[in-house]
Amino acid sequence: MDKLLIVKNLRxxxxxxxxxxKSVDGVDFSLERGETLGIVGESGGGKSVTGFSIIKLxxxxxxxxxxxxxxxxxxxxxxxxxxxxxxxxxEISMIFxxxxxxxxxxxSIRKQIDEALQLHTTLGKGERLKTSIELLRSVGIPxxxxxxxxxxxxxxxxxxxRVIIAIAIATNPKLIIADEPTTALDVTIQAxxxxxxKEVIIKNNNxxxxxxxxxxxxxxxxxxxxxxxxxxxxxxxxxxxxxHSSSHPYTxxxxxxxxxxxxxxxxxxxxxxxxxxxxxxxxxxxxxxxCKYRRSICETEQPSMRETSKGHFxxxxxxxxxxxx
Amino acid sequence: MSKLLxxxxxxxxxxxxxxxxxxxxxxxxxxxxxxxxxxxxxxxSFDINQGDVxxxxxxxxxxxxxxxxxxxxxxEPYSGRIMFDGKDITHLDENxxxxxxxNMQMIFxxxxxxxxxRYKAIEIVMEPLLFHNRNLTTxxxxxxxxxLLERVGIxxxxxxxxxxxxxxxxxxxxxxxRALAVKPKLIIADEPVSALDVSIQAxxxxxxMDLKDEFKLSFLLIAHDLSxxxxxxxxIGVMYLGKIVEKASKNDLFSNPLHPYTKLLLSSVPTIDExxxxxxLEIKGxxxxxxxxxxxxxxxxxCPFARxxxxxxTPGEREIEPKHYVSCHIYQ
Numbered sequence: 001m002d003k004l005l006i007v008k009n010l011r012x013x014x015x016x017x018x019x020x021x022k023s024v025d026g027v028d029f030s031l032e033r034g035e036t037l038g039i040v041g042e043s044g045g046g047k048s049v050t051g052f053s054i055i056k057l058x059x060x061x062x063x064x065x066x067x068x069x070x071x072x073x074x075x076x077x078x079x080x081x082x083x084x085x086x087x088x089x090x091e092i093s094m095i096f097x098x099x100x101x102x103x104x105x106x107x108s109i110r111k112q113i114d115e116a117l118q119l120h121t122t123l124g125k126g127e128r129l130k131t132s133i134e135l136l137r138s139v140g141i142p143x144x145x146x147x148x149x150x151x152x153x154x155x156x157x158x159x160x161x162r163v164i165i166a167i168a169i170a171t172n173p174k175l176i177i178a179d180e181p182t183t184a185l186d187v188t189i190q191a192x193x194x195x196x197x198k199e200v201i202i203k204n205n206n207x208x209x210x211x212x213x214x215x216x217x218x219x220x221x222x223x224x225x226x227x228x229x230x231x232x233x234x235x236x237x238x239x240x241x242x243x244h245s246s247s248h249p250y251t252x253x254x255x256x257x258x259x260x261x262x263x264x265x266x267x268x269x270x271x272x273x274x275x276x277x278x279x280x281x282x283x284x285x286x287x288x289x290x291c292k293y294r295r296s297i298c299e300t301e302q303p304s305m306r307e308t309s310k311g312h313f314x315x316x317x318x319x320x321x322x323x324x325x
Numbered sequence: 326m327s328k329l330l331x332x333x334x335x336x337x338x339x340x341x342x343x344x345x346x347x348x349x350x351x352x353x354x355x356x357x358x359x360x361x362x363x364x365x366x367x368x369x370s371f372d373i374n375q376g377d378v379x380x381x382x383x384x385x386x387x388x389x390x391x392x393x394x395x396x397x398x399x400x401e402p403y404s405g406r407i408m409f410d411g412k413d414i415t416h417l418d419e420n421x422x423x424x425x426x427x428n429m430q431m432i433f434x435x436x437x438x439x440x441x442x443r444y445k446a447i448e449i450v451m452e453p454l455l456f457h458n459r460n461l462t463t464x465x466x467x468x469x470x471x472x473l474l475e476r477v478g479i480x481x482x483x484x485x486x487x488x489x490x491x492x493x494x495x496x497x498x499x500x501x502x503r504a505l506a507v508k509p510k511l512i513i514a515d516e517p518v519s520a521l522d523v524s525i526q527a528x529x530x531x532x533x534m535d536l537k538d539e540f541k542l543s544f545l546l547i548a549h550d551l552s553x554x555x556x557x558x559x560x561i562g563v564m565y566l567g568k569i570v571e572k573a574s575k576n577d578l579f580s581n582p583l584h585p586y587t588k589l590l591l592s593s594v595p596t597i598d599e600x601x602x603x604x605x606l607e608i609k610g611x612x613x614x615x616x617x618x619x620x621x622x623x624x625x626x627x628c629p630f631a632r633x634x635x636x637x638x639t640p641g642e643r644e645i646e647p648k649h650y651v652s653c654h655i656y657q
Contacts, residue, residue: 042522156611186384187549189611191593213523216595243597257527259552260598261579261591267534268527268556274492275522 003070004174004207005031005054010067012046012053019279023049023062025231028305033174036201036208038218038239040254041228044275047211050228051177054209055088072174090120093168097180099160103152109136110148113167120171135166140196158189165197172204179211194221215254219243224311227251230276230286233305237312247308247319249291285317293318328408329511329543330373330396335405337366337388337395337567341616364615365391367567367623369405373511373560378537378544380558380575382551382590386612388567389547393513396545397429398422410510427457430504434516436496440488446499447484450474453506473502477532494525501532505540513545518553530557551594555579563587566615566623573649583651585628622654630655 012024024046031037039047053064056076069076071092076084088094096102104112113132117123123131129148136144139162152160161181168176181197182190198221201208210222218225218239225242227235227250235248246252256269273290276282282289288298295318303317341361342348350357366388373379381389394400396407398414407415414425430453433439440449450470454461461469471481477498479491488496497517504512517533518526534557536542548554554561555575562572563586571584582588585606592606610627613619619626625635634654642652 042524158611186612187551188384188589188593190595194595214595215523216597219597220595253524255597257524258597259527259530259550259556261552261555261594261596267531270527270531271524272528274494274525 002033003030004033004035004072006068006070007050007054008068008070010050010053010069011065012049012058012062013065014062016061021278022231022281023278024053027067027228027231027233029226029233029236031175031207031209034205034207035224036210036222038222038225039209039211039228040213040215040218040225041234042213042254042275044230044278045228046231047213047228048179049231051094051179051209051211054177055092055094056084057088057094089116089173090171091173092175092177093171093173095161095164095168095176095178095181098184099157099164100152100184102164103160105152108149108151109155109163112163113148113170116167116170131170132166135170136163139163139166139169139200140192141166157185158192161185161189161193162196165193165200169200169204169206173206175207175209176201177209177211180213181210182217183212183214190217197221215243216258227254230278230281232286232315233313234287234315235313241309241312245322247312247314247321248316249293249320250287252320253290285315293320327375327411328372329375329377329410330545331406331408332372332392332396333370333406333408335366335369335392335395335407336403337391337400338403339363339365361616364618365567366395366403367618369564369567369569371560371562371569371572373543373545375510376537376541376543377559378546378557380546380548380554380561381564381569382548382554382561383564384549384612386566386615387564388615389549389564390515391567392564393431393515393545393547397426397431397513427507428510430507430509430512432497432500432504432512432514432517435520436493436500437488437520439500440496442488445485445487446474446479446491447471449488449499450502450506453503457507470502470506473505474499476536477502477505492525493521494529497521497529498532501529501536505536508540509542511543511545513547515547516549517546519548519550526553533557551590552596563590566612566618568623568652569650570624570653571649571651577646577649581646581649583645583649583656584653585630585655586624589627622652 007027007029010024010027014021014023027050039050041047052058054069058064064077110132113135114128117128117131133144133148136148141147141162182193185193212218222239224238226233229250234250235246242251253271259268271290284299284301285303288294298317303315305313305315308314308319341363342359348358350359369392383389395402402415447470450473451466454466454469471484474484475481479498518529521529546558558575560574561578562569565586571587582591589606606629621636621638622640625631640652640654640657642650643656645651645656
């Protein structure tokens, strides 16, 4: 199958007064057409920076210092800002976390959808309005002919996120990057929005990169999963494998920290300690200080990425097997 | 078992049209009287036994935080009765409330906003000690504060740091130490873990449970995340638009959810469990505005099982099985 996106050895560093922060430190992955990938991890893991790097929305003092982002056979890293403007919003669009701030508060919904269509399509004014209304209908906004004239503050959080999805799919992009699209929403609304995103993506055959801290969301939404920690990929595999037979201690830790309905344990398993300081990372494996399986080599030497079974990559000196607990 | 907290038929409303010119508007050559009242809490009753954890769940806007703030009397109740430790505290004034608050402390949602940025960690914990106990000397208070900080997992050498030098989880630990300082009987925890990463959430929840046994605490736990509540509560109340629509022991609620809204909530939570607790339900609409409360059952507009009566009549609370109360016409 032909790949839509290949990311090779991506490194995005931030040069700050306090020192160098390696937010994304050698990330590799690829995405086929229509495939969905989940990037999970805790805050500071580099998930969002990975997403932003792909559409090159990295500002000073950040910089993509190394790597390739091959989208449809062309390397985006070498593209100029002008060329990127043609790709952003047309070929690759983005859904942001906070529906309160992603929309412009002083423009009506009509103007904001129209902007995307005007920039990236050749439709006339009347057609654009018609398309906009259709888009709003397709994301489940009741009475779109009237609602299209409203301003963001007149809509609820869930409705705003629907509008943002409508804008993201307006140009039928090949890839959608969604950065925590439902984190700011209530759980019943989250369920609605996730269902909508799934429907939209299947209907239009878009590829999706879903960035979230919630493994449960990922397990319902994506084909494969990449777990990140301190800028590095810890484990990568199809969703089934990650949920049921993960081999990295960090992934296992994340999974067991999730409170479950079915279990009756009074106590939750936890990952001891906290995420290390990005200015002062451990010498060996970044996860070693919190890892309950660590041995002396973990503290001195960084592991290398290895493929334990086909398509299952683990960044660990001693990957766990199904029996380990 | 004795009841530590008893809340009966609590109401809370906020008048958005306080000023004269908010209330009287000039519209099409007439002076019109307009009233906008947010009905935040509409008749909430529940009780907490000594040593229990009571979980209050619901979406944003369901009135769970307002209920908590009214109980600790940060807000004046509109009507209803709050009994704490055998004493009616509904209408106590500020001075009379002060000794009560010694036994009732709060942990807030946002560990970034609830600590004074100009106080060191140790000072944050010392403040309630010195405030509630005039006989305590500063060195004594410092000793106690240090012990508390250590108990919640802040190392002694970190005591002179300011809040911005701590991570979110650590700040929440300081907030917990502050609440514990005066040895309260009841802790009201308003979304204590929702701002934290999942691995840190588990740490904080475990800490709260350890402290509960150690300090003989009772909890009123407010959360929107059912799985969090499920983990540490003994009893649960599900709130919707200012009403508790279902209350039961944790096991009853999760093994036999009755109210359609509870089922809806349970089916909405993304999970990695294989078989879902309840069949997925078609979800429609959003929580209505508490300014214009719907007629009849507040939930009928979103309810997949709504009948004619639901639009007309407010359902009363019924005990379906022992200690399992539901307000829904289906079960009347």
